[in-house]
Amino acid sequence: QSFPQKRQCAFQVTPQNNKYTTAGIVNGPVQLCENTQCCVGYFLIIDGQPEVDLLACDMAEKSCPDATCKAQTRYNSRLIKCVCNTDLCNSNITWTPESQELRATYSYSVEENPPSLDDYSVSRLCSCQTTKTSEIDIADIELQQIVGLGHFATVWQGKYQGSMVAVKVFPARWKQIFTAEKEVYELPLMKHAGIVNFLGSGRKPDGDSWHIVLQFAECGSLHYYLCNHTTNWMFSLKLCQSLSQGISYLHSDLHRHDVHKPPVAHRDFSSSNVLVRADGTCALCDFGCSTILRFCSGQGRWQSHATNMEGHAQLGTLRYMPPEILEGSVNLRNSWCLMQGDIYALALLLWEIWMRCSDLFEGDIAPQHLLPYESELGANVTLESLVNYVFHMDKRPSIPKHWELLPQGSVLQELLTDCWDCDPDARLTAQCVVDRLMSLQSCCST
Numbered sequence: 001q002s003f004p005q006k007r008q009c010a011f012q013v014t015p016q017n018n019k020y021t022t023a024g025i026v027n028g029p030v031q032l033c034e035n036t037q038c039c040v041g042y043f044l045i046i047d048g049q050p051e052v053d054l055l056a057c058d059m060a061e062k063s064c065p066d067a068t069c070k071a072q073t074r075y076n077s078r079l080i081k082c083v084c085n086t087d088l089c090n091s092n093i094t095w096t097p098e099s100q101e102l103r104a105t106y107s108y109s110v111e112e113n114p115p116s117l118d119d120y121s122v123s124r125l126c127s128c129q130t131t132k133t134s135e136i137d138i139a140d141i142e143l144q145q146i147v148g149l150g151h152f153a154t155v156w157q158g159k160y161q162g163s164m165v166a167v168k169v170f171p172a173r174w175k176q177i178f179t180a181e182k183e184v185y186e187l188p189l190m191k192h193a194g195i196v197n198f199l200g201s202g203r204k205p206d207g208d209s210w211h212i213v214l215q216f217a218e219c220g221s222l223h224y225y226l227c228n229h230t231t232n233w234m235f236s237l238k239l240c241q242s243l244s245q246g247i248s249y250l251h252s253d254l255h256r257h258d259v260h261k262p263p264v265a266h267r268d269f270s271s272s273n274v275l276v277r278a279d280g281t282c283a284l285c286d287f288g289c290s291t292i293l294r295f296c297s298g299q300g301r302w303q304s305h306a307t308n309m310e311g312h313a314q315l316g317t318l319r320y321m322p323p324e325i326l327e328g329s330v331n332l333r334n335s336w337c338l339m340q341g342d343i344y345a346l347a348l349l350l351w352e353i354w355m356r357c358s359d360l361f362e363g364d365i366a367p368q369h370l371l372p373y374e375s376e377l378g379a380n381v382t383l384e385s386l387v388n389y390v391f392h393m394d395k396r397p398s399i400p401k402h403w404e405l406l407p408q409g410s411v412l413q414e415l416l417t418d419c420w421d422c423d424p425d426a427r428l429t430a431q432c433v434v435d436r437l438m439s440l441q442s443c444c445s446t
């Protein structure tokens with residue numbers, strides 16, 4: 001009886017990313033694969049050259065059609081990966097800076113491969129309704145003070161028709177991001193308590209800036225709020241519920257009469273992109289990186305559509321990126337994976353909120369606000385440290401041990417672990433998070 005030869009792969013790990021040690025028997029620089037015929041290699045680009053970050057057998061059986069180690073698309077041009085199917089093939093990577101630059105441009109656009117003509121025609125066929133909002137005459141707005149400085153825009157507090165508003169001002173060079181964000185706000189049925197109310201948009205007569213006018217959120221961003229306030233249990237639950245209801249609504253595919261709201265993936269969900277109103281409810285904002293999914297009946301599948309993609313390899317905030325996006329294994333043709341990425345970020349936001357809830361800490365003293373992974377990886381995380389910690393080591397923000405003893409502790413713990421699971425398919429849907437939070441309301445009103 002003959003047994004198939006086990007694959008041998010070059011092996012090199014660091015103590016920080018030693019998860020792959022379990023993928024097979026290690027004998028010095030060689031590993032005999034237990035579960036797969038595929039070798040993997042991760043390389044960091046240092047001074048323009050690939051340097052080994054990790055070499056090993058793959059953890060599970062996956063497709064690896066290449067015989068040699070060819071550089072695959074990555075998050076940006078600083079980390080590359082290959083998967084291949086011959087003995088020790090992962091020890092040498094085929095890589096050129098030019099090919100990498102070209103591929104990186106596409107790596108975080110919606111299509112994993114450069115779009116074909118067919119894709120374009122399908123996108124046109126599947127374009128969907130928008131609600132035409134009357135343009136706002138920018139001259140009617142009185143800008144009062146700056147309340148936020150983002151990557152793309154400056155946010156002002158202002159006055160419009162006697163009401164306090166927020167005005168997001170994009171310089172002309174970010175017109176594409178402005179258009180993408182406006183397109184999401186202008187979708188039908190976008191008015192919802194969990195989403196900041198869009199009042200209109202306009203352009204300065206001299207054409208040097210584009211404006212989005214929004215309801216003003218008195219308490220600023222969730223990040224700002226948590227830095228400055230602790231909460232009690234019921235208040236934290238209100239923040240979490242409104243937040244999950246907002247993302248659940250954004251993800252929903254709604255048909256009301258003849259009007260259709262397609263699902264939207266946020267793709268840059270972070271505590272800076274959630275606002276807090278005076279009544280303690282959250283509202284989602286900042287849809288500049290979002291993707292609208294359109295169902296193409298001709299194709300029988302969901303099609304992603306994004307105005308803002310070309311030329312933007314890096315979408316979203318690094319710290320909140322799910323492991324599959326950090327690692328680059330996500331198939332961006334599968335639009336649902338974008339929603340699953342939002343759920344991972346939602347878990348980090350729930351964790352941030354609960355870590356500031358005094359009722360969940362002894363002596364009612366909650367620790368000062370920390371961003372996810374801030375205590376483990378510092379205030380300025382790098383891609384390499386996150387890939388290692390979140391993907392290779394499969395670690396998440398730590399859940400306080402004593403929560404196990406609290407009446408709601410096990411539910412909180414399960415909810416977080418079910419939302420930040422390394423397997424995107426295992427994560428809860430946003431509606432399921434809303435339902436679980438609802439059950440917490442009845443079980444633990446302290």
Ligand SMILES: Nc1ncnc2c1ncn2[C@@H]1O[C@H](COP(=O)(O)OP(=O)(O)OP(=O)(O)O)[C@@H](O)[C@H]1O
Nearest residue numbers: 148150151152153155166214215216217221272286
């Ligand atoms: N409607 C609003 N009411 C009050 N403050 C707001 C409002 N909209 C935005 N802000 C403030 O401005 C900040 C930046 O807003 P926003 O995230 O929309 O801008 P951006 O340029 O897209 O930022 P990013 O760097 O996340 O891409 C928010 O974190 C918040 O503090």
